[in-house]
Structure formats: C-alpha cells, structure tokens
Amino acid sequence: MRRSALSVAVAGFAGPAQAHAFDAGADAYGQFVEGAAVMLTFPGIVLPLLALGVLLSLWREDGLPKVWPGFLAAQVAGIFGAALVGPVVALIFMALGIVIAAVAALAPSVPKAAAYAFAGLAGVFAMLTAFEGHGLFELPVFTHLGLLFGANLATALAAGIANLSLTRVEAGWMRIGWRVAASWIGAILMLTLAFEVAGPIS
C-alpha cells in the first residue's frame, strides 16, 4: 500500500517524460513523420484514440463524421494549451482512455452529449500529452501537422475498420467482437497506466 501511494505521489511530481522526446527531423518530411510516429507508436496515446474510434462506430454508423469537427477543434485547443500542463496529463489521458474503452465495451449506446464529450476530451488530451509541455510552434510546423495527422489517422482507422465490418456483417457477434476488442484495449491501457505509475520496470 505504501509503495502504491509513493508511486502515485512520484507520478504527480514527475519531471518531463522522456518517452518520446522530439529530436526534430532534418527536413519537413522527417518532422512530419516524427510527429505522426509519436501519436501512432506511444501506447499511452494511440490506445485511447483507438478506443474512441471503436466507441464512435459502436455508437452510430456515422459516429466519427458526426463528432469530427469538434474532435479537430479540441485538438487545436490542445496544441494551444500544451505549454500550460505538466507530464501528469499523460496519466490522465490514459485514465480517460480506460473510461472510453470501458464505455465502448459495456454500454456503447451513449447519449449524443457523451459521445461529443469523449471526442472533445480525447482530442484535447491527445495533444496535451503528445506535446509534452512544448509551447506553441516551439516545435516545427510540420511536426504539428504530423501530430494532427497521426491522431486523426489512428482514430479514423479504428472507427473505419469497425464501421466497415459492422455494416458488412450485420450478425450480432460482430458487434460483440468489437465490444470485446474495446475491453481488451481498456485492459491493456490499465496495465500501461500501472507501468507508468510504477516507474521503469526494465
């Protein structure tokens, strides 16, 4: 118990995360790829976005297109707010991802307001987490574009594949399969959060 309390305390006062420190590629393409890679390869960022995509397609057939304007606006807001938050935001985003995955698994027929809220929060926190405290345009413009591209690609891929399979195969097991997948994403995220809080294991 004492160790877990210490872990939470340490996480709260932790210094800047080094998990995906930017080293800015030499050219525009390198910067763009670096931004996208941060979004797509860091488990604590990509998993909540995948959970959001699955939830939106389980919510309704046009789930992602419905919330996409708000999702994009939230991402832009996240870019502007990134300098104001500490590294603890990464843990909050993982916790949010667990909630989104659990909702997708257990009760995906959420009210419209909840779907918009999840998309908005995920958009803001994805950027807050990915920027790691960097101020506006402190990173190259193409890195910004890469981050935006990566966030939307991850969400759209999850939503698109789920939507395609759900519309092609109308049998009940397909919907159940995606809810099981959402529970797996939530479970992996919960462990990822525990690893982050507990500190380096290897």
Added chain:
Amino acid sequence: MTPLSRSTILTALFIFVASQVAAHTGEGINTGFASGFWHPILGWDHVVAMVAVGLWGAFLGAPAIWILPIVFPLVMALGGALGVAGVQLPAVETGIALSGVVLGLLIAFAVKAPIWVAAVIVGLFAIFHGHAHGTELPEAFSPYGYAVGFVVGTGLLHMVGIGFGVLTRSEAGRIAVRGAGGVIALVGAAFLFGLA
C-alpha cells in the same frame, strides 16, 4: 497431378525443410508479448478458470456469453495494475485455485445465476488472476508487450471456452459441458489442496 495438389506438396516440403526463423531476436516487445501471452496459457490453474468463464457464459446464454468475457479482462487488468503497483492482496493463489473449483461447480450443476451475480463472481476471481500476472511480470521484458500478450492470451482462452460452450445447444453437448465443469472443479481442487 493437379496444380493444387502440386502446390500443396511443395508448400508442405518447404515448411519441413525451412531453417529456423532469425528475424525475431527475442528482444523488446516480442519477448514481452510472448511472455505475457504464454503466462496464462501455460499455467493450468489459469487455463481452467479462463476456459470456465467462457463455458459458463455459453451455458448462461445471452447476454452472459459476451458480458463475462468483457468484464473479465477489464477487472483482471485492475488486479494486474494492483500487482504492478505492489499492492498486496491476501490469499491470491488460494483465490485462483478457488476460481476453478467454484466456476467448475457452477457449470457442473448448471447454475443459472442472474447476470449481475455472474459478473460479480467472475470479476472477483479476475482480480486474483490479474494480480498474479502483475506481480509475476518478468524483469527485463517489455512491459507493454507483456500487457498485450497476457490480455490477448486470456481472451483467446475465453474464446476456447465459448467455442466448447456452443455444444450446450444439444442435449449430449450439455452433458459433455457439465462433465467438463466437473473436471475443471477437480483441477481447481487439486491446486487448492496442493496436489498440483
């Protein structure tokens, strides 16, 4: 010889004469994934309980057939997180062994519990299984790969249970599944009393 049979023979030949794959060096996420994936599969106390979850879900029918395999990974991960964080739980190994006994008996006696009762029972045992996985995380392995591996491994065991549970659609199948529940309870009892 038809082209199909010729290609089948060639494929089989290539498989048998193939040299060992060298692409995966066992470093990083591959090792972590493999370790996590095999951890629930190579322990009989885990296997019988995971399969029992799927079997009992199939026995109870909808919505339990999918709610139980959804609840289990989420709660199991919570137990795993407690284990990773170093939070001690009492009698973890006893809880794991007991899960086989209880779930096996529920199947053997064809107990039709309400869905919320079933979810609570399964969730309670999931915490013990998750805690064991969390505390037994091997050092020097990728924790993320381990997390993915052990969630996927557990989920596949549930699916095996659900697959066998489909047998309950016939009378003979129901008897076979209830018999399997009895075997699961016996395996759990063997672990509970230190015989395995």
